[in-house]
Amino acid sequence: MSAPAPSPLAIVDAEPLPRQEEVLSETALAFVAALHRRFTPRRDELLARRAERRAEIARTSTLDFLLETAAIRADDSWQVAPAPPALEDRRVEITGPTDRKMTINALNSGAKVWLADFEDASAPTWENVVTGQLSLIDAYTRSIDFTDERTGKTYALRPDEELATVVMRPRGWHLDERHLTDADGTPVPGALVDFGLYFFHNAKRLLDLGKGPYFYLPKTESHLEARLWNDVFVFAQDYLGIPQGTVRATVLIETITAAYEMEEILYELRDHASGLNAGRWDYLFSIVKNFRDGGPRFVLPDRNAVTMTAPFMRAYTELLVRTCHKRGAHAIGGMAAFIPSRRDQEVNKVAFEKVKADKDREANDGFDGSWVAHPDLVPIAMESFDRVLGDRPNQKDRLREDVDVKAEDLIAIDSLDARPTYAGLVNAVQVGIRYIEAWLRGLGAVAIFNLMEDAATAEISRSQIWQWINAGVVLDNGERVTAELARKVAAGELADIRAEVGEEAFAAGNWQQAHDLLLKVALDEDYADFLTLPAYEQLKG
Numbered sequence: 001m002s003a004p005a006p007s008p009l010a011i012v013d014a015e016p017l018p019r020q021e022e023v024l025s026e027t028a029l030a031f032v033a034a035l036h037r038r039f040t041p042r043r044d045e046l047l048a049r050r051a052e053r054r055a056e057i058a059r060t061s062t063l064d065f066l067l068e069t070a071a072i073r074a075d076d077s078w079q080v081a082p083a084p085p086a087l088e089d090r091r092v093e094i095t096g097p098t099d100r101k102m103t104i105n106a107l108n109s110g111a112k113v114w115l116a117d118f119e120d121a122s123a124p125t126w127e128n129v130v131t132g133q134l135s136l137i138d139a140y141t142r143s144i145d146f147t148d149e150r151t152g153k154t155y156a157l158r159p160d161e162e163l164a165t166v167v168m169r170p171r172g173w174h175l176d177e178r179h180l181t182d183a184d185g186t187p188v189p190g191a192l193v194d195f196g197l198y199f200f201h202n203a204k205r206l207l208d209l210g211k212g213p214y215f216y217l218p219k220t221e222s223h224l225e226a227r228l229w230n231d232v233f234v235f236a237q238d239y240l241g242i243p244q245g246t247v248r249a250t251v252l253i254e255t256i257t258a259a260y261e262m263e264e265i266l267y268e269l270r271d272h273a274s275g276l277n278a279g280r281w282d283y284l285f286s287i288v289k290n291f292r293d294g295g296p297r298f299v300l301p302d303r304n305a306v307t308m309t310a311p312f313m314r315a316y317t318e319l320l321v322r323t324c325h326k327r328g329a330h331a332i333g334g335m336a337a338f339i340p341s342r343r344d345q346e347v348n349k350v351a352f353e354k355v356k357a358d359k360d361r362e363a364n365d366g367f368d369g370s371w372v373a374h375p376d377l378v379p380i381a382m383e384s385f386d387r388v389l390g391d392r393p394n395q396k397d398r399l400r401e402d403v404d405v406k407a408e409d410l411i412a413i414d415s416l417d418a419r420p421t422y423a424g425l426v427n428a429v430q431v432g433i434r435y436i437e438a439w440l441r442g443l444g445a446v447a448i449f450n451l452m453e454d455a456a457t458a459e460i461s462r463s464q465i466w467q468w469i470n471a472g473v474v475l476d477n478g479e480r481v482t483a484e485l486a487r488k489v490a491a492g493e494l495a496d497i498r499a500e501v502g503e504e505a506f507a508a509g510n511w512q513q514a515h516d517l518l519l520k521v522a523l524d525e526d527y528a529d530f531l532t533l534p535a536y537e538q539l540k541g
Contacts, residue, residue, distance in 0.1 A: 009188065012180040012383065014126040015541075021134045023197055031239060032180070032196035036188045039232055043173050043189050046225050049413065050529075053221070053257060054290060063256065064123045064407045069223065069264045070104065078327040080266055081245055086211040087113075087163045087274055089393035090369035091331055091385035092378050094164065097122040097445050100133035103139050104155040104509035108162040108376040110382070114164040118194040119171050120217045120282075121445035125541035126179045128442060129190075133197050136166065138206050147335040151163075165211055167250060170194030170405070172219030173228075173531055183184040192232070199236050199247075214248045219282070221257045223264035230269050247272045254279030254456070255286040259316055259410050262323040274332030278317050281456035287413065292470065292527060297414040299471050302424025303460050308334060308358065310416045315409035321366040322400040330394060333362035333370035339447045340376045347450060352380060359384035368394035373445075373452035401440040418481065420468055421476040428461040428491045429518070433497070435461075436531075437514035440539060453485040459531050464524035483523045490515055513538065 029199055057063065065073070092114040095103075096102045106114040116136060122128050138144035139157065146155040157163065171177075171190035178187045195215065203213045233247040251265050253260070253276050258265060266273050284306060291298035300306060309319060317333070324331035336358060337350040355372075359381045368389075372381050389395060431448055434453050435458040438446040446453050454493050467473075468481040479485060494515050498506045517535060521528050528534055 001005045002266065008183040009036070010181050010183075012181055017127060017130050019134055020130050022137070022401060023130050023201070027181075028197055028200045028312045031200045031236075032193060033182070034195050035232065035235070036167045036182060038221055038235060039190055039192065039228065040186075042228055042231075043191075045268070046228060047174060047220070048177055049224070050221055058293055061291065061298070062408075063260055063290075063411060065260050065265065066264065069261070072267050073117040073263045076326075078267065078270060080270045081248075082328070083274060084212055084248060084328065087214060087248060087330070088169075090275070090332060090490070091389060091394075092370055092377065093167070093371050094378060095121060095335065095371055095373055097128070098135045099128075100131075100135050100138075100144060101155060103135040104144060104146055104157060105375060107139060107166075108158045111368065111372070111375075114166050115216055115371070116166050116168045118190075119169045123439045123442045123444040123539060124171065124175065124177070124190060124536065125539060127541055128444075128500060129179075129193065130179065133201065135169070136198065137201055138496070139166075139439070139511045140202060140209065143457065149356070160209070165214065166214050166434055167214040168194075168198050169216035170198070173225060174219065175532065175536070177293075178491045178536070195232065196236075201239055202397070203242055203246070204238075207246065210261075213245050216277070216278075219247050220251050220253075220265065221255045222270050223261045226251060226265040232274060233272050240314045240374045245271050248274040250277055250330070251276045252274045252279040252282070253316075253320055254282035254412070256283065256290050257286070259283075259319070260407065262320060263327065266323070266327050266329055267369070272328075273327075273329055275332055276320055276324050278308075279319050279456070280313075280334040281454075281460050283313075283316065285456060285463050286458040287411070288460070288467050288527070289369065289527070291411070291413075291465050292463070296471060297421070299467060299473060300413060300464060301416065301418035301420050302427065303457075303464060304427070305418040305424070306416065308361070312410060312412045312415055315405045315412070316366075317362075318400065318403045319405040319410070322403040322405075324368075325366065325396050326400050328396060330368045330396065331366065333367040335371040335373060336377050336381065337452045338372045338377065339374050339452050340448055340452050351450065352377075353381050356384060360387075363388040363461060366395055366398045366400050368396060372462050416464045419476065419482070420464075420473050422479060425465065425468065425475065425481060425486070426489055426493070429486065429493050432458055432461040432465070432518040432522070433490065433493055433514050435536060436517055437510045439535060440510040440513060442539075442541060451498070455532055462518055464529055466527060466529040486522060487519060504530045 092111045092380050094104050094106050094109045098116050114276050140324040146486045175189045175190040177193040178188035179188050199213050206212050249272050321331040340379040341347045363384045435453050473481045521531050
């Protein structure tokens with residue numbers, strides 16, 4: 001390891017936390033500072049490039065595969081690095097935040113992989129950022145346990161061989177960590193904080209356990225952003241003196257621009273690439289964001305009407321499987337977000353059938369695995385993939401050479417025979433207010449109406465309200481979506497919540513604040529790139 005310089009990073013406006021010195025040691029912060037000095041300027045350039053590309057899409061209302069990288073796509077000789085043994089079989093992956101209870105339950109869930117989430121399923125309070133790192137350190141040293149104060153139930157890890165492999169997801173490039181700043185007062189990107197602390201504390205420990213530092217990369221918009229991550233990995237491995245190629249990264253293809261650069265993204269990360277994932281809600285959010293002024297043909301119907309069988313979604317997933325298998329990478333399917341009800345078995349029965357159909361489709365289409373949000377869904381997804389895979393760890397040998405996706409297929413939004421409804425508007429408002437209120441309390445993954453919602457679903461909710469207003473959409477009941485209608489629905493939802501939770505709980509919560517923030521990001525003429533940016537300004541802790 002190179003000798004660390006004293007860290008110029010300062011912890012600002014943060015209450016001291018128990019055991020934080022274990023995470024925020026001088027040597028760990030020196031490593032994060034080195035990442036920040038070297039890579040934040042490039043991060044800033046790439047964020048500016050996002051804005052330029054968005055302006056170009058606004059001008060042309062189209063996207064295409066890149067001319068300048070055609071040679072990479074045409075070259076059939078390159079492959080990503082072979083998967084390490086711990087990532088060969090990824091048939092079921094469970095997702096969730098890194099609080100102690102979730103850490104134990106996810107590792108014990110029977111899933112092959114746990115996506116340990118510092119991003120959309122975690123509100124970035126300082127406590128969540130630091131204690132989430134402690135949860136993972138304690139898990140790897142088998143010193144983690146948890147007792148539920150309310151029920152008295154205790155939680156402990158199963159034997160090592162029964163635990164899921166951890167793939168950690170840091171924050172996206174656009175988010176800063178306000179509590180960690182350099183000498184100039186500039187905040188460190190949250191992605192480098194999350195990655196840096198986790199890698200520094202756990203990379204060697206994971207190698208000793210026969211695994212490695214594995215990552216999910218969120219919100220990637222171009223192969224140049226993947227190149228930046230690759231350079232981060234190379235630097236980090238050199239810094240700690242561990243072999244190049246130890247890191248493995250799976251990239252979420254959850255932006256419409258990244259869908260046109262799948263091969264290039266794998267190419268940039270090829271020594272560290274593990275696969276691609278089809279992230280449904282953020283993908284829809286990205287379509288709305290990028291084509292929000294593209295006219296009626298880009299208007300999405302109710303979010304729940306946009307299933308993975310929609311023609312433009314099918315083009316996206318089929319292209320993803322073909323791309324991954326052509327290059328020797330895993331193709332990981334989307335989220336089953338259903339949360340089983342302890343009281344309504346009929347709701348469960350219908351939902352389980354939908355989950356099964358979704359996972360059967362993915363397995364039959366060639367995916368090597370898929371996501372679930374709850375341990376009760378692990379056996380359902382496992383059965384779907386077991387039926388197709390049998391004893392094989394994956395089906396990367398299924399090349400899907402029958403797939404031929406054209407550039408226009410990925411943005412053929414009007415190929416879907418569905419239109420926005422009044423019920424869809426109400427649902428968007430309901431989910432938006434209820435999720436934002438919980439997020440402002442520090443909760444990133446929230447069960448709402450039997451679905452596990454995270455920041456991605458809140459983004460699609462507020463984006464659809466914005467899009468429908470600005471496109472002058474007429475709903476199924478004949479009403480035109482206007483700012484006034486959105487305010488009326490939001491006021492009604494706020495009144496319903498007050499009646500539902502009672503005056504005391506309503507006053508103790510962040511309900512009015514959440515209502516106001518949703519309307520701000522849904523009604524402002526100047527569309528906020530990410531809901532979490534203005535929300536972070538209001539997040540306490």
